[in-house]
Amino acid sequence: MSQSITNTLETLLAPRLADTALAFWQKSRDELTAGVSTHRFAALIALASRHAKRTPLELSPEEIDAIAELGVSIDMRGWNLLELLRVGLITARCDLNEVSFAEDFEAQFVYADEGETCALYRALALLPAGERFVWRAGEGCRTNMNNVFATIALDTPYPVQHFDDTAWNQLVMKSLFLELPLWRVLGLDNRRSQDLTRMVLDFAEERESAGRAINNGLWLCLGPHDNERTSALALRAWAAANSGQHAAIVLGLARCNLVAVAEQLGADSIDTSVTSALQAAQNGQTDNIHFAQLTADNSETQA
Amino acid sequence: MRFFDPHIHMVSRTTDDYQNMAAAGIRAVIEPAFWMGQPRTNVGSFVDYFATLVGWERFRASQFGIAHYCTIGVNSKEANNEGLAREALELLPHFALKEGVVAIGEIGYDEITPAEEWVYQHQLQFAVDHDMVVMVHSPHRDKKNGIIRSIDVAREIGVPMEKLVIDHNNEETVQAVLDAGAWAAFTIYPNTKMGSERMVEIVRQYGPDRLIVDSSADWGVSDPLSVPKTAHLMQERGIEQSAIELTCWQNAIDAYAQSGQIDVDELMRDPVIDQSQSFSDNSVLRGQQPRIDEPVQN
Numbered sequence: 001m002s003q004s005i006t007n008t009l010e011t012l013l014a015p016r017l018a019d020t021a022l023a024f025w026q027k028s029r030d031e032l033t034a035g036v037s038t039h040r041f042a043a044l045i046a047l048a049s050r051h052a053k054r055t056p057l058e059l060s061p062e063e064i065d066a067i068a069e070l071g072v073s074i075d076m077r078g079w080n081l082l083e084l085l086r087v088g089l090i091t092a093r094c095d096l097n098e099v100s101f102a103e104d105f106e107a108q109f110v111y112a113d114e115g116e117t118c119a120l121y122r123a124l125a126l127l128p129a130g131e132r133f134v135w136r137a138g139e140g141c142r143t144n145m146n147n148v149f150a151t152i153a154l155d156t157p158y159p160v161q162h163f164d165d166t167a168w169n170q171l172v173m174k175s176l177f178l179e180l181p182l183w184r185v186l187g188l189d190n191r192r193s194q195d196l197t198r199m200v201l202d203f204a205e206e207r208e209s210a211g212r213a214i215n216n217g218l219w220l221c222l223g224p225h226d227n228e229r230t231s232a233l234a235l236r237a238w239a240a241a242n243s244g245q246h247a248a249i250v251l252g253l254a255r256c257n258l259v260a261v262a263e264q265l266g267a268d269s270i271d272t273s274v275t276s277a278l279q280a281a282q283n284g285q286t287d288n289i290h291f292a293q294l295t296a297d298n299s300e301t302q303a
Numbered sequence: 304m305r306f307f308d309p310h311i312h313m314v315s316r317t318t319d320d321y322q323n324m325a326a327a328g329i330r331a332v333i334e335p336a337f338w339m340g341q342p343r344t345n346v347g348s349f350v351d352y353f354a355t356l357v358g359w360e361r362f363r364a365s366q367f368g369i370a371h372y373c374t375i376g377v378n379s380k381e382a383n384n385e386g387l388a389r390e391a392l393e394l395l396p397h398f399a400l401k402e403g404v405v406a407i408g409e410i411g412y413d414e415i416t417p418a419e420e421w422v423y424q425h426q427l428q429f430a431v432d433h434d435m436v437v438m439v440h441s442p443h444r445d446k447k448n449g450i451i452r453s454i455d456v457a458r459e460i461g462v463p464m465e466k467l468v469i470d471h472n473n474e475e476t477v478q479a480v481l482d483a484g485a486w487a488a489f490t491i492y493p494n495t496k497m498g499s500e501r502m503v504e505i506v507r508q509y510g511p512d513r514l515i516v517d518s519s520a521d522w523g524v525s526d527p528l529s530v531p532k533t534a535h536l537m538q539e540r541g542i543e544q545s546a547i548e549l550t551c552w553q554n555a556i557d558a559y560a561q562s563g564q565i566d567v568d569e570l571m572r573d574p575v576i577d578q579s580q581s582f583s584d585n586s587v588l589r590g591q592q593p594r595i596d597e598p599v600q601n
Contacts, residue, residue, distance in 0.1 A: 110344050142380050142413070144340050144523075170414040173444035177495075199445045202475070206446065209474035210501060 002096050005126050008066055009088040012057065016081055021051035025085060032092040038104050044089050045108060045116055054080040054115070073186065074125045075155035086119035091126055102132050109136065114145060121151040125158040134162050141171055146178055153185055160187025169196045172221055176203065182217030183291040192223030192255075201229045208236070216245060216294045219252020231261050238265050247277035248294045254281035304547070308530045309333040309555035310409075310438075310470055310488065310517035313360050313371065314352075318587060320520075320527045321367040327531040331370040331570055333559060334360060335409040335438055338378050340522050346390040349377075353398040361403060362582040368574035372565060374408035374438050375399040382422035383414070392422065395429055405559040406430075408438025409470065412449045415442065423453070427460040436562050437462055441471045443495065450476045454483045468515065468558050471496055477509060486558045488515040491529035499533040503540045511546035515554045 006029070013025055028044050036044070057079055059067070067076055076084070095101045105127075108120055121140050124133055137159065140152045152159065153175045159168060168191060175185055182188065200221045207214055214237055222230055234249050241249060246269065253262040259281050266278045280290055306329045313321075313334050324332075334356055343349060356373040364371030375398045377391045399407060407430040412419050430437045437457060442449040450469055457467050464484035472480060472487045473496070480487040489505065490496040497505075502516060518529035526532070534551045538544070560567055578586070578593035586593075 138383065139342065142342065142383065166414060166416055170444060177443060199448070202445065202447050206473060206475050210497075 002091050002128060005070060006088060006091045008070055009084060009091065011066065012059070012063055012084060013088055016057070017052065017085070024051045025088065028089055029092045032089060033094050035094055038107060041093070041104050042108060042111065045086055045119070048085045048089060049082060049115065052082040052085040054082050056080060057084060072125055073157045075184070075186070078155050079122060082115060083119040083122050086116065087123045087126065090120070090123045097128050105133070106136060114148065117148050118151045121148065122156070124152070125156045130158060130162055137162065138167050141167065141174065149174065149178065150180060153180060155184050155186065157186050160191055165193065165195065169193070169199060172196060173199055173203065176200070176215060176218055176221060179215050179217070182220045183288040188220060189287045192221060194223070194225040196221060197223045197225040197230075201226060201233060204233050216248035216291065219248045220255070220288060220291050222252055222256050224256040227256055227258055230256050231258060234261060234265065243271040243273045244294050246271065247273045248291065250274060250277040250281050251286050251290055254286045304328050304531070304534060305330045305552060306530045306534060307331045307552045307555040308518050308527070309515055309559060310335055310490065310519045311527060312337060312519070312521035313364060314355060315522040316520060316527055318367070321364065321369060324527050325367045325369055327528050329369060329531065330574065331372065332364065333372045333374060333405055333555070335374040336376050336378065337409055337440075337521070338380050342381060342384065343387065346387060346394070349391045349394055353394060357398060357401045357403065359582055363587055366576065366578050366580070366587045368576045370570055370574070372403045372405045372559065374406040375404050376408045376410040376426055377422055378409060379411050379413035379419045379423065379440060379442070382419040383416055385418050388418070388422050392425055395426070399429065399435070400433060403564055405562040405564045406436035406438045406468070409440035410437065411439040411453045412442050415445060415449055415452065420456070424456060424460060427457055427462055431461045436466045436468065436559055439467065439469045441469060441476070446473070447476050447479070451479055454480065454485060458483070466561055470517070471519070473497060474501065474505065477505060481509065481513060486513045486515055486554065488517055490517055490519040491533050492519050492525050499529070499536045502533050503537050503542060506537060506542055506546055506550055511549040511554070513554065514550045515558065516550050
């Protein structure tokens with residue numbers, strides 16, 4: 001598996017790297033495959049910044065398909081070239097399943113700079129036995145650096161696969177708090193609990209008390225667990241909302257099996273975004289992708 | 304007017320801030336121990352930080368006529384690094400009983416994990432054993448639930464409610480804290496916490512008893528003049544002078560002087576600044592002429 005991951009990453013790297021950078025990659029890959037010391041591993045991760053810059057990948061449709069074939073449902077469109085090179089260096093190690101790797105990997109975080117930290121977290125979803133790194137991922141969620149947090153929270157299946165309920169709820173709440181695009185929190189469609197719904201509703205009421213607007217992504221996080229409060233929130237929010245917010249409310253209500261409330265609220269609307277959201281709601285098309293256009297994107301990385 | 308900012312992280316602030324704070328009437332501050340904006344990797348980092356709070360930073364503040372008190376504690380975020388947190392907890396007896404340490408804090412919950420709970424309980428017990436005030440940091444996320452739980456756990460362990468200060472409150476949490484009999488502090492911090500205008504309305508609605516205004520200014524975009532600015536807004540908006548005095552000065556003293564670590568009489572005198580002093584041969588001056596005030600005649 002790790003072999004095929006490294007191969008796929010290499011097919012993405014090759015057309016994007018200059019000759020000397022490509023030579024660095026090939027030589028490093030061979031070195032890592034043969035086995036390296038802790039210090040050498042750290043040096044290679046650091047030296048990558050001489051050979052690749054933080055340029056967006058701009059993946060082609062064929063490349064996106066190739067990534068999909070890895071079967072890990074990761075979205076790499078937000079990665080930059082330097083991160084790709086670093087993750088390639090990580091997955092090229094010959095001992096990914098061993099304790100030696102787990103120890104070296106963890107040690108990297110202690111000395112990592114900001115760019116390395118992002119790359120290390122990006123690698124999580126591609127590593128075997130991911131459960132070994134749950135504490136580390138949780139630690140990453142405590143970061144103050146929004147770009148670091150986004151590498152753990154967005155576009156990766158790692159949290160939904162490995163986080164317990166406390167960590168998962170915190171990740172969703174922090175994404176909401178930071179106004180990240182919630183639709184890119186993978187797995188949220190199927191992991192909305194009673195606890196999470198309560199936290200989100202409490203948060204919405206705090207925002208209202210503070211006279212602050214409610215982020216559209218909030219509607220993605222609610223489950224059908226407290227429909228009375230959810231309906232009441234929707235009713236209160238509707239009056240002052242713009243058309244994008246109306247559409248988010250409609251879809252959010254539908255995600256809580258409250259299509260009837262959505263229909264009632266949107267009944268008189270002639271706004272096309274509201275009518276099309278209502279139509280989607282009636283057809284059950286309310287999964288995360290339908291929020292893509294409605295969610296503010298404050299993350300560093302654009303999908 | 305004179306002000307007390309009972310929650311501000313001066314290690315992250317400049318001497319310009321100290322000058323502006325003194326000019327705005329801030330006479331005293333409390334610097335709670337917290338994290339550094341990124342996680343510490345070893346216990347030595349805690350040692351140096353705690354030592355700074357009871358040493359160099361106190362000296363630095365004195366050079367601007369500001370009384371500097373602090374709280375010592377292992378913060379909730381770093382409680383999740385269990386091995387390190389245990390080592391850091393062992394430092395409590397070395398630092399928490401020092402002169403000028405007015406509380407155990409800021410402690411409490413961040414994500415409300417079992418690791419955080421354990422570290423919180425351990426420190427509450429330390430506070431009870433040593434008859435100390437406790438300053439509780441309330442979480443950003445799941446705030447109301449976190450606050451109620453931090454009060455319940457503190458009560459269970461035996462912290463008297465009059466020695467419990469719950470910080471970072473908002474409109475949704477203030478009633479629960481006041482009902483419990485604890486002090487309710489409010490952080491005036493742009494965007495994520497309270498604004499001055501909202502604070503004015505809270506004082507109007509709940510009255511000044513047991514309400515405390517602070518800035519929590521730190522390494523983030525924050526304002527070390529939040530307390531005086533909020534006080535001035537209260538004045539403009541017709542809040543009684545006595546209520547302003549309570550929320551921006553006296554309540555903080557009443558809460559934290561329970562530690563026995565605030566010389567209230569000294570605090571009431573005008574400060575005497577002597578910038579010719581140094582701390583381990585280190586001065587805050589960089590070539591400037593020292594300012595030396597005449598002592599106040601008795």
